[in-house]
Structure formats: C-alpha cells, structure tokens
Amino acid sequence: MKSDTAIFTNKKTLLQPVVGLVSFVFMCGNVLFWTLLVHLVAPLLVLKNTRYENFAERCFNRLYDGWVASCEWWFQNILGVRWELDDTMKADFDHWNLIIANHRSWVDVFVIFAQLKGRRPLPRVFMKQALIWLPFVGSAAYIMGFPFMKRYTKGQIQQHPKLAGKDLATTKRSCKRLLKRPNSIMSFVEGTRFTEAKHRQQASPYRCLLKPKAGGVGFILQTMPEAIKSITDINVLYEQKTVTGWDLLCGRIGKVKVMVRDVAIPDTMLMPEYQASGKDREHFFTWFNLYWHDKDTRMNHQLVALRQASVDGSEQDFSKGNTPQE
Numbered sequence: 001m002k003s004d005t006a007i008f009t010n011k012k013t014l015l016q017p018v019v020g021l022v023s024f025v026f027m028c029g030n031v032l033f034w035t036l037l038v039h040l041v042a043p044l045l046v047l048k049n050t051r052y053e054n055f056a057e058r059c060f061n062r063l064y065d066g067w068v069a070s071c072e073w074w075f076q077n078i079l080g081v082r083w084e085l086d087d088t089m090k091a092d093f094d095h096w097n098l099i100i101a102n103h104r105s106w107v108d109v110f111v112i113f114a115q116l117k118g119r120r121p122l123p124r125v126f127m128k129q130a131l132i133w134l135p136f137v138g139s140a141a142y143i144m145g146f147p148f149m150k151r152y153t154k155g156q157i158q159q160h161p162k163l164a165g166k167d168l169a170t171t172k173r174s175c176k177r178l179l180k181r182p183n184s185i186m187s188f189v190e191g192t193r194f195t196e197a198k199h200r201q202q203a204s205p206y207r208c209l210l211k212p213k214a215g216g217v218g219f220i221l222q223t224m225p226e227a228i229k230s231i232t233d234i235n236v237l238y239e240q241k242t243v244t245g246w247d248l249l250c251g252r253i254g255k256v257k258v259m260v261r262d263v264a265i266p267d268t269m270l271m272p273e274y275q276a277s278g279k280d281r282e283h284f285f286t287w288f289n290l291y292w293h294d295k296d297t298r299m300n301h302q303l304v305a306l307r308q309a310s311v312d313g314s315e316q317d318f319s320k321g322n323t324p325q326e
Contacts, residue, residue: 016250019079023249026074034067035140042143057181060144064122068113075110079251083111086260091119096182096227098220099123101234102209102299103188105243107253108236115234115258116184123186124178126216145177147185149219175223185220185228189213189292206296208303214288218276221265221284225272231263231291235299237306257306259298263291 041063044056075081097120101112116122125141129148132138142148178185191213192198204210221228239254240247247253266287268274276284 016252020246020250023074023079023251027071027249030070030074031067032136034063034070035136037063038140038143039136045143057145061121064144065117068110068117068122071110072114072117075248079248081248081251081253083114084255084257085115086258089115089119089260093121094182095229096224097121097123097184097232098217098228098230099184099186099232099234100189100217101186102194102236102295103190103192104194104236104238105248106193106245107243107248107256108188110248111236111256111258112186112234115260120232121182121184123184125186126220147175147178179224179227184232185224187216187220189217206293208299209292209296212288212292214285214292215277217288218281218284221269221274221276222278225274226270228265229270230265233261233263233295235259235295235302237299237302239306239310255306255310257302259302 038060041056041059044052044059047053099112099116099120101108113122124144124146127138127141127146127148132142132148189212190210192210194208194210198210202211235258237257237259239256243253269276269280269284269287274280
C-alpha cells in the first residue's frame, strides 16, 4: 500500500532503479551504523558482572529496535510503503515465543518485524554457524545472543560417530543466554523462498506453501524444553504474485496484509522427556504436518480474499482464515 506523503510516491518508472539504488545504499549504511554500536557495547559482557550484562542486554534490544524503526521510517516516509498489520495481536513480553511464517521474499523479514514491534520481543533467529563470519552482521548477531547451530550430515556422523548428538549439545550451549529472559525465536520452515518453480519441482501438496522442513522446529523444542508453550503463526500475504527485495527498495510494493494466530503445542510435546529430534520424531512430524496443512488452507482463503478485495475495491472477510486451530 502507498502513502501519498512519501517522497518517491508515484515517481515515473524510469526513476525506480535510481530509487532502488539509493535505498540499497541507505540500507547498507543503516545496518553498518547499528551493528557498529552493538560492537561498542559488547565489552560490557566481558566484565562478567550481572548488572553490566543486564544493561548491555537492554542496550542491544534498544539498538535492535532502532534498526527496525529506521528501516520502517525509510519504507514509509521515503518509499511510501505501508503494511496492513494484524491489530488483534496482543502484546506479550513475559513468555518465550516461537514464530513461524511463510517465506516469499526477504521483504517478509521487515513485514514481520513491523508486526512484532511493540507486541513481542524482536526475534532471535537460529543461524547457521558459517554466518558468524558475515562482516559486522554475523559478529553483531553473536554479540546480541542469536543462537548459532551447526548440523552434521548423516555421512559425517557415519564416518565420525562421536559427532552424534554434538549438534544438539552445541546449540544448547549457545541458547544459555537466550534462556535467561523471555525472547522470540523465528523460523522460516520452508527453508527457502517460495516460487512457482520450486513449488512444481517439489510437487508440493500445498497450494500456497512449500513442503516444511520441520526438523529445525523440533530441534528448537528439544533445545528449549518447557520454555515454548505455543506457536505464533504468521501469514504474510501479498497482493502481487511476485515480490522481490528489489521491488521493496524501489517502492513498488502493492498491498501487504499480515494475519496472526496462536497455535497451542500439545501438552505431550512440552514434557522434558519429549525428544522432537529423537525418539519422538515421527509423532512430532505427524503433528507438524497437520498444522502445516491447516496453515496452507487458511492462507489460501486469505489470499483469495485479499486479491478479490483489490479487484472489487471492497472489504473482504478474513475471519474464516484466522480462527484458532482445532
């Protein structure tokens, strides 16, 4: 959706690549600015003093908020982009939250951050260990307590049996700081961005989603037993069928709507002895696939309603696609 007060609203198509380039330079400079501030605060963690550590954590959260807010300012005031957020989502900063969303583009990240800002702690994302070497961003994520995980292939474990279970132990160690206070953890369980080509290649049985790679979610539940009680399920809906990061940088994003619901995790899966990545793996995947099918059904209804509203210029009923999971 466009804002009429934005600087680059309704500019000619020929100027859009220039707008995109300016936006790219801003985004790079913006992330560099905030990550440098994170590095300046980092020495407080070395002091191993609880008071200083708590102060540093508050600073990290403020800096995280600042980065998100500055990105939003650019999207709204310079590019004229507006998201239709789900105002029914209640604020909850007292519990751990597992956030699962569909994934169409890296635009999703900014839409989800806008939805969560002021309603949930901004999410920490489980990151591949190799990403720690990403200049500034990787080290800043590590400093801020993002958990890094290292997975081993079946071949590696067969060659080196001692590696069995080591990935879980490594992730548990990286989560120690995360468990000290309520946080949000976000996962794109499709594992990659949705495209029609990938959908056909997978022969996905879902209409709007790729096949889920739920092993990561099971990994999180096993790493953080009893901390996470439910899933915050987010559907990011785009009016246009193809969305890219470049579209966002150029300000040519159509209507974007967010739908949120809470999905309770069964009590049996919350027991300390439950091993979603181990002996209970089959049970966990059966439950998750049912949840994913339900998410796909809701998302299909919501997309039809959104696109029909754009054609008719009328308000559509989204409630059918956003009722609690049974």
